[in-house]
Amino acid sequence: MVKETKLANLAARLLPWRTWVQTGFLLVWLDPLGLRLHNMCGPVFHCYACPLATFACPIGVIAQFTAIHIFPFIAVGLLVAVGVLFGALLCGWACPFGLLQDLAAKIPTPKFSLPKWTGHFRYVALIATVLAVPYFFGEGHRLFICRVCPAGALEKAVPDMVQQALAGQQIIWPNALKLTILVLFLVVIFFARRPWCRILCPLGGIFSLFNRISAFFIRFELGKCTKCELCHKLCKYDIEPEKSPNDLRCIRCLECTRCGPGALNFGSIFERAAKAMQN
């Protein structure tokens, strides 16, 4: 279907290739050139302890800086800039941890819905493990985000354990809580779509706060909506896009823009500005 704007058309053309776009972004995050630019944050959830990490994890940086009582200007500035531009678009199109969950969701196992209220736990995780615990107790506390993060467990602890096992060395296991969260994560990703992103991801929680005000957004045109509710089926994350197109729980996969009548499209404030200038 031909969309009204160039941006909407571009999004519609890229949509079938979303998984490949996410895979392509791995070339950015997984440090193929060995640059190890850990003096700069990336805008996605990827552990900086991973041997294949180009940038530092913004959540890890915020937590570590909070632990030493220094304001992380670069990390916060980056997240606000990315959020105000894209909202949670990077969650749906660029995040490697999101890609892992999307690939797991392709396995044909029964998928369960997650109640709406579970999305609030992201903010509990953000306030508790990224801000409060580091600030009051330091990075040594067992609930410090990096000590429980499944990304760190999967991207550093597990490869380390494999390496130790292959080298015949004593295997150093991650702490019990980290291990439990990792195991739960690896089970749940086959039975629910994007459970980490929807329930616990502090970075997704930050980006989704910008969904309603970001420069790029999902535009809903009421006049075109036929109330067919096709978008309810297209959205895999239990959101009703025509009622809440820029919902806090939305990861902006843009699947709802496959909407038959064309009521839901990917838009930007720059299109409105350009139209206003033309008029």
Added chain:
Amino acid sequence: MTGKTKIIVFCLLGLFAAALFIYGVGFHSTNVLAQKDDSAAFTKSEPALIKEVSIGGVTRDAAGNLIQTYTGKPPQACPT
């Protein structure tokens, strides 16, 4: 939210983000004490501090000073 309001919010937040980022990259720095000789302090920019925290390289001591957690070669990865 109208389109005009969105543009204003975008511009204001964008400027705010840019200001934070530029300050962090260009101006923000902190004194860090070497681990063994705490009279030797060196100034680290925020990007350098980001690299340090990514390997667990700085902490606050009991007196509230920022102190390096290692001597000699830095660790390869974050200990968490």
